[in-house]
Amino acid sequence: MLVTGKDILVPARAGKYAVGAFNTNNMEITQAIIHTAEKLRSPVIVQMSEGAIKYGGQDLANIVIDLATRATVPVALHLDHGSSYESALNAIKMGFTSVMIDASHHPFEENVHETKRVVEAAHAMGISVEAELGRLGGIEEHVVVDEKDAFLTDPDEAVKFVEETGTDYLAIAIGTSHGAYKGKGRPFIDQARIKKIGELLSIPLVAHGSSGVPAEIVQRLRAAGGEIGDAAGIADEDLTEAAQYGIAKVNVDTDLRLASTVGIREVLKATPKEFDPRKIFGPARDVMSQIVEHKMGVLGSVGKA
Numbered sequence: 001m002l003v004t005g006k007d008i009l010v011p012a013r014a015g016k017y018a019v020g021a022f023n024t025n026n027m028e029i030t031q032a033i034i035h036t037a038e039k040l041r042s043p044v045i046v047q048m049s050e051g052a053i054k055y056g057g058q059d060l061a062n063i064v065i066d067l068a069t070r071a072t073v074p075v076a077l078h079l080d081h082g083s084s085y086e087s088a089l090n091a092i093k094m095g096f097t098s099v100m101i102d103a104s105h106h107p108f109e110e111n112v113h114e115t116k117r118v119v120e121a122a123h124a125m126g127i128s129v130e131a132e133l134g135r136l137g138g139i140e141e142h143v144v145v146d147e148k149d150a151f152l153t154d155p156d157e158a159v160k161f162v163e164e165t166g167t168d169y170l171a172i173a174i175g176t177s178h179g180a181y182k183g184k185g186r187p188f189i190d191q192a193r194i195k196k197i198g199e200l201l202s203i204p205l206v207a208h209g210s211s212g213v214p215a216e217i218v219q220r221l222r223a224a225g226g227e228i229g230d231a232a233g234i235a236d237e238d239l240t241e242a243a244q245y246g247i248a249k250v251n252v253d254t255d256l257r258l259a260s261t262v263g264i265r266e267v268l269k270a271t272p273k274e275f276d277p278r279k280i281f282g283p284a285r286d287v288m289s290q291i292v293e294h295k296m297g298v299l300g301s302v303g304k305a
């Protein structure tokens with residue numbers, strides 16, 4: 001069933017598990033996400049970025065909405081990194097049940113102002129809202145220890161932000177970053193900070209940049225002819241721990257991008273004569289389903305629907 005983000009995330013926060021929020025860009029990705037959620041009896045969030053809306057538009061949103069409506073588990077359709085009030089409103093008009101307003105690059109007061117506008121409009125239509133406070137980015141990029149605090153979410157500021165905006169869930173900067181290169185070795189995730197914010201705030205917290213970039217997938221990508229550098233992601237156990245402290249929504253895009261490319265490359269490499277799209281995209285869908293299944297296990301959402 002198609003539900004709001006709040007319907008999924010409030011029970012997750014209370015139950016100390018997290019729900020995967022997977023980015024989609026086409027039918028196969030959407031099927032991998034929603035069919036795996038049904039198989040595992042897990043709630044799930046499917047998200048589309050503004051780039052995904054530009055690429056797939058209402059056609060893609062309708063695929064998600066149709067699969068979600070027919071699903072026997074709760075599914076929300078969420079706008080990822082909405083950049084303006086207009087963008088959030090447009091997504092709601094398209095049928096999204098959850099929107100993110102990402103004004104985190106603005107000064108605090110402006111972030112509050114932009115977020116509040118979206119919250120008021122979205123709530124009037126029964127849609128839930130995610131906002132962001134703090135700056136994402138690898139800690140590696142900001143090696144001076146004192147500086148890192150300037151980028152990560154300040155717990156007291158987070159309380160003030162939620163009080164002033166009324167956002168339903170909050171994305172916090174805890175050391176993760178977007179993409180396949182999250183730093184060398186084991187990328188940093190500030191558990192103490194999550195714990196502190198989780199003690200001060202009872203709303204669900206959101207972790208962006210949470211792909212695991214599994215070594216096995218990276219290896220397969222290389223073996224199939226793909227070129228990828230020193231890739232690294234967030235360790236499984238770090239996400240499991242973060243869910244105990246209040247992280248209830250975990251954003252994953254990169255892992256599905258890697259998985260689909262692995263699936264496609266492996267077929268094309270092994271069978272150069274193949275040109276039936278079903279034989280090419282089908283295996284990619286299977287590799288993505290395995291990633292979704294693994295992540296749901298790590299986050300503890302299996303059997304919660």
Ligand code: G3H
Nearest residue numbers: 023049050051052178253
């Ligand atoms: O956080 C960003 C997501 O990975 C979406 O990326 O804007 O290229 O669709 P995109």
Ligand code: 13P
Nearest residue numbers: 179208209210211253254
């Ligand atoms: P990854 O790049 O780690 O998959 O993060 C995706 C994300 O945060 C989407 O909002």
Ligand code: ZN
Nearest residue numbers: 178208209251
């Ligand atoms: Zn993100």
